[in-house]
Amino acid sequence: MAIVELKQITRTYRTGSVAVDALRGIDLMINEGVFASIMGASGSGKSTLMNILGCLDQPTGGSYHLDGEDVSTFNKNKLANIRNRTIGFVFQSFHLLPRTTALENVELPLLYSDDNLSWKEIHNRAMHALEIVGLADRAKHNPNELSGGQQQRVAIARALVTKPKILLADEPTGNLDSRTSLEIIDIFQELNKQGLTIFMVTHESDIARFSERIVTLRDGLIISDKKVVPIQAKTALANWKEQEAIELENEVTL
């Protein structure tokens, strides 16, 4: 079943008399439970597409069905509810609130939920989300006391806490070293196995190789859309040590 269905999506930015077409007619269907990557160079329109997918922006033309609803007609309030309930965001620079514990950071989306949860429920759910990413023991730590990878895991927990249908990750490994990147991708793959639909924007093709579908954009149009057999992050992590050793050896011979 298609959870995301884009039909002839266009997005034009106007600054004065100059109009820039960021998206020039995107058709895309993604089924539930798919781990997809969106690739493209800067200016290809991938960020714009991500913003539209994340209901942060509205398309200029075309229709966007998310989980069966035509969100391209929704007003600001309804969009806020969709962002809260149906979508989880993970950003390149984590966007955790400073001087706020991991747990409180994860609780944040629940505070804006219309479900009117009890404080206890909010607390328990946030704790559970932290357990999923393996950071329950860091619940009381502030972001500045956590490593980059741990911060991104807190951000993932925050994205998961409202039990969203899809997870949108915008360059989630952009600020992380290779090994930590793999750990984050591993979490994504685990979540995907449990049925979560994941969209990941990236410009690194070796990161995109971990997803099962790679959509490539150029100049506001989809130029390729292929299904691939994803590499397993677990295997890559297991082989990590050797790879490191090989690199070191190479340096010695040089």
Add this chain to the structure above:
Amino acid sequence: MKVSAVPYVALKALRRNKMRTILTMLGIVIGVAAVITMVGLGQGASSEVQEQVNRLGQNVVLVFPGARQLGGVSIGGGSANTLTIDDARALREEIPEVIAASPEVRSQTLIVYGNRNYHTRVYGQSHDYLQIRQWPIESGRMYTEEEVERTALVAVVGQTIVEEVFEGADPIGEMIRVRGVPLQVIGVLSRKGMSLMGSVQDDIVIVPYTTAFQRISGRSHAMVINIQVYDEHSMEIAQAKITDLLRERHRLAPYQENDFTVQTQEDVAQAATETSRIMTWLLASIAGVSLFVGGIGIMNVMLVSVTERTREVGLRLAVGAKSPDVLLQFLIEAVVLCLLGGIGGIALGVIATEVIATYAGWPALFSTEAMIVAVGVSAAVGVFFGFYPAWKASRLDPIEALRTE
């Protein structure tokens, strides 16, 4: 959004920036403290004036002799010899509203007791003078009307005299000499304190006016007639009747001006109260300016804070906050800042007032109204100056906001 989450989010944000919160609050603290202190001291001064006016006596009317004219130039009110003892008697007997009237004559003179002497004021008054002034006798008795009639050589003394002349011993029955006239002390007055003009009222010797006029001062006219009117409501009519009667007795033609002045204690009080009221307002408005400046400080900090926290706002919007949620958060932050500042200001104001009151020897009065108004004003300042930054924050575009570094 969960209702209890709104204040929670706002308070969390304030706690995240303790230093900024405290510094911002300081402006309001100082503003409110200034208002509380100024109003407290001002009202204290007013109430002191009021109390002094009350000490003057109840329903008192004072009749002063008119200004003496010297070649068409007034040489000062109260200097003319126009009020006689008979005037006083007539006022008491002919006007039903007047229940007591005492012709007063003062002498600055030396009193002698044994080998001690002391410079004081000797007042000639009628037997009902203490009733007019609401001044109770502490020990002994006041002289009677009969003693006034027969020019008795008796005196009632104030507390200062007891301390200075008798060194605290019981003076009743003792003889003092005033300008060679021996007077027997028959009563001691209770302590009265300072007058409106700041003189010590207890530094006094009161004798029958007959004795004062004939034996001590050598004057024939009253310096002032102290009158007590039956009750508050009769004050106006009594004043009119007093004026009419005195004009008639002084045979003044309709075109002639009064050769006396009728004043009530309210007239005296009004001038004094007006002064202290103006001072209170002046001080309060200066304090109000500082409260206003404090409010602008809040707006300034909130605006900077919105810019600084653009990413935070962007994130909140991305995870599902709606514009009103963000607006409310920033508004509550501003109001809480102001309210806490207001409470801190009250505490500081109360302390400052106490300190100033103690050191300057002024009375201070704390009015709950001033405190409620101060806190109300600071909350209003919060809403007023917090609204624009809050509105700005709520209008942020999440995409732009998230992209800010």
